[in-house]
Amino acid sequence: MSKNASVTPTNFIRQIIDEDQKAGKHQGRVHTRFPPEPNGYLHIGHAKSICLNFGIARDYPGGLCNLRFDDTNPHKENQDYVNAIKEDVRWLGFDWGDRLFYASDYFDKLHDFAVELIRNGKAYVCDLNAEDTRAYRGTLTEPGKESPYRNRSVEENLDLFSRMKSCEFADGERVLRAKIDMASPNINMRDPTLYRIRHGVIHHQTGEEWCIYPMYDYTHPISDALEGITHSLCTLEFEDHRPLYDWVLDNISIDCHPQQIEFSRLNLQYTIVSKRKLTQLVSEGHVNGWDDPRMPTIAGLRRRGYTPGSIRTFCDRIGVTKADNSVEMGILEACIREDLDSNAPRAMAVLNPLKVVLEDYPADKVEELTASNHPKDEAMGSRSIPFTREIYIDRADFLEQASNKFKRLVAGGEVRLRNAYVIKCESVIKDDNGEIIELRCSHDSATLGANPEGRKVKGVIHWVSATHGIKAEIRLYDRLFNHHNPDGDKSVESFLAHLNPESLRTLTEAVVEPSLLNASAGDRFQFEREGYYCLNAEPSEQGRLIFNRVVTLRDSWAKIEQQS
């Protein structure tokens, strides 16, 4: 087969781990984690992180990768997201074994460490409201001011924190802060908030047990350490937070200190990979849910017909670095084409039918022709296709007259019907508006599995029996946005302005070969000369099969056509 033999990716993170292994760091262990917040569905950018973290665990001896939900903000999170995320990670082909965790598993310990910080004079309860806190923080170029509550006694802090925990205070009335340095050039170190008060939310894991919730910057390093993580991989925007990550672990009694390493997040052209904006697309109804086949979510890609392997290949190919990037869709598309080219059985489907009557073929005759399911893989077997007097071809495969570059059917010309005979167009029938409604053709009975005598027929087109074909609905998906960077265009009020109105075109009159009646939901086929299609889980309102277009075939004819 082709050379999609996966090359084990190498990247700067694996190099660091190699060196750590050589130096005997972490007792030689390699333990990563994938830490999603359950506040939305996973997208292709998360796939990059999943492949990185689980891929490293897979490739190093004894390597492990935990799945941990970062569920410290119950306001935005829920169990549906937890379930969807688990399904997506599993579908991508990764296994967390018995290591499914929640940051909320550690709420008790997190609380105790906070008490320890207070006891050591390294955290304090602050009564400043959100607005004042911001004002005291200073700006990027000016240092902040110390909170008037910064030097409370340990006893008072202990008492206040305990009362925060027992819900004596309202939301926003007090927070627990680390006592670090209000003049730090790194804003994250200007006494960051560790705990805030949140009443009236029911946490999907802990219910109403808590009314104080720890912040990410405090929770993450401790969760990592508690799980014995060796390498904590995250995206570049957390680079500034690393000093805080280290500060937390250096100031509590814990004997594990994972190494945080940052890599750049994925940017994919013609789409968005911002959870906030994807949420907006869903909630405002611009798409039909998180798993809409146009969405760059894992669930969307799955429904679209992408395979887990193709997404893993994609993640291997784009690599992992710290450089800002803007990956072309073409790379993702090439990955799924490669996979499906070797693995998807072939079939014939006519998307825009044009009737062809073979005048020299008996009306009641049905020939069962044999077609191979894959041109290069005999093991995929063959199927039979009924051939009859009336068939459909695609309207795009006929032109009354055309330049000799056009290798399909023209008036008076010949063309090969894929897996069948060579036919010749004898006459063209039009309606009152001059629109072509039918072709009358003849066939050469000597051309089944043989080249015609004394002449060359250069074109091959696909077809489906008009009497045996099955009506189907075809959904033609295209890019969701018509701008390469919808999120980055400042000349427009919102990324929504770049939504592609033609991202979904539905064809309701398509006709597919009858063998497709045996297909199951999710089965993928190459409709020859058209592209790769995936059978939708549900039929259409009329009870017809629905096929979703995964991706078109490469089309060099389209290029030639455009140029002329």
Add this chain to the structure above:
RNA sequence: UGGGGCGUCGCCAAGCGGUAAGGCACAGGGUUUUGAUCCCUGCAUGCGGAGGUUCGAAUCCUCCCGCCCCAGCCA
């Protein structure tokens, strides 16, 4: 203008002082009952710029330029 990062082909990306991998895209050609696949071939005297060190620099040093991130009681 404070701090933290990043700049190698159109895009992604190797390279780690010994003379610019690979993939995608693109352009030619061959095979083909899919204008698909497959197979050849081509595609950076050049690594953001300028100096310097060195026999030798994308790799080391200096300065400059450009881009990204940070002022949530979000993650």
